[in-house]
Amino acid sequence: MTPSTAQHPTGPRRSPEARVADVVRHAVRAGLLGEDRPLAGFLDTEGIRASVDALRAAFPAPPDVLHTFAAKAASLVPVLRLLAECGMGCEVASPGELRLALEAGFAPASIVLDSPAKTRGEIRRALALGIALNADNLAELDRIGELRAPGSSSVVGLRVNPQVGGGSIGAMSTATATSKFGVALRDPGARDGVVRAFAERPWLTRLHAHVGSQGCPLELIAEGVAETCRLAEDINDAVGHRQVTSLDIGGGLPVNFADDTVSPSFADFAATLRAAAAGLFDGRYSLVTEFGRSLLAKNGFIGARVEYTKDAGGRRIALTHAGAQTATRTVFMPDAWPLRVAVFDAAGRPKDGPPLVQDVAGPCCFAGDVVAHGRELPELAEGDLVVLLDTGAYYFSTPWSYNSLPRPAVHGFARTGAGDTGEVRFATVRDEQTLDEIAAESGLAHVDSLLALGAEHPVQG
Structure with a gap:
């Protein structure tokens, strides 16, 4: 790099x-x-705008990409407003962050709601506004199915844990064997259960995975994304059509705190992803990213x-x-x-x-x-x-x-x-x-x- x-x-x-x-x-x-x-x-x-430009340049079309900012990284309305004006979307993980994102001017269609503990009230509001949701588990999928009205404009995804391992900071590693996030794909029967969940729910069209952030090497993050791509292909083969149309690959680009150099860069990350999952960039899936700290x-x-x-x-x-x-x-x-x-x-x-x-x-x-x-x-x-x-x-x-x-x-x-x-x-x-x-x-x-x-x-x- x-x-x-x-x-x-x-x-x-x-x-x-x-x-x-x-x-x-x-x-x-x-x-x-x-x-x-x-x-x-x-x-x-000026630096924030330059960082957004660098992110966009690292992911040229195809594919179609919605770059969202992880609101938890800087939950300040004027900062979110600046990022909205730069054309970013927003990833939120609580009612408070959702309120801030809406106040900052993000269009509901550009907001993604992630949280491992969404209440029925939070789900209802997101569905009513047309905000995308990533369900953390199969029980939450059932809850969304109960609350979702036919024809809802909200994109609904399922978060999976590819269980590819952790980085050097355990608290920042979300793809370990026992991570609290997502459906653990390598547990017995879990992968087949995910495929069935999609087959039973035609409105479920997105897969989401986030391996971790600080302390996680690019290769580990890319491995988790590649596993998610393979799962998407398996789901689409099983249902007989391209039901999974988008992949939320999370964020997590580590930051170099040792000196002023930006290393790794967004371009480094994109190159690592291309090497691990070439199909990610051929346009068959639209992408969502959720970078925060690195921006x-x-x-x-x-x-x-x-x-x-x-x-x-x-x-x-x-x-x-x-x-x-x-x-x-x-x-x-x-x-x-x-x-x-x-x-x-x-x-x-x-x-x-x-x-x-x-x-x-x-x-x-x-x-x-x-x-x-x-x-x-x-x-x-x-x-x-x-x-x-x-x-x-x-x-x-x-x-x-x-x-x-x-x-x-x-x-x-x-x-x-x-x-x-x-x-x-x-x-x-x-x-x-x-x-x-x-x-x-x-x-x-x-x-x-x-x-x-x-x-x-x-x-x-």
């Missing part, structure tokens, strides 16, 4: 390091980062202020405002989700100096809240800024409300002009959560509700 850096459609863009430095400097000047706003997320709108991770970063530094046991520790509440996976699984750290001074200028081994810790009140362990970085001081790179997906967009810490503000950005004379324009994606909003979310409107329970039986002293 040939590493690459993202290219803007109108030509080469500045290096990732230079783009981040520009944005940090301008964010400080604009008051978006500093003492009063010590934490924020940032998204590169946004390298197009975003977190900026956080250093509040204090101290020494403990011979180790320098920088206490910042970016911790488990916004980098949850990295804090709890640091070996699986390591993040690069860039350092800037209080004015937003890249900081230099002799490297010093330091921990970069967060504000959460537990000892493990450390986002970077023993890193050699220029010596950090109060007021400096640390930047957690490659965090455009899953990090600041879906924060954890531990310690009732506020959700950080998120800003989109784009550059105008070139070189040192260029400017950076910002747009608000999400406001920082206020203390009033935290209190309201925590039940303030019902503050006295528990006092009324058992009031006639006071506790005896």
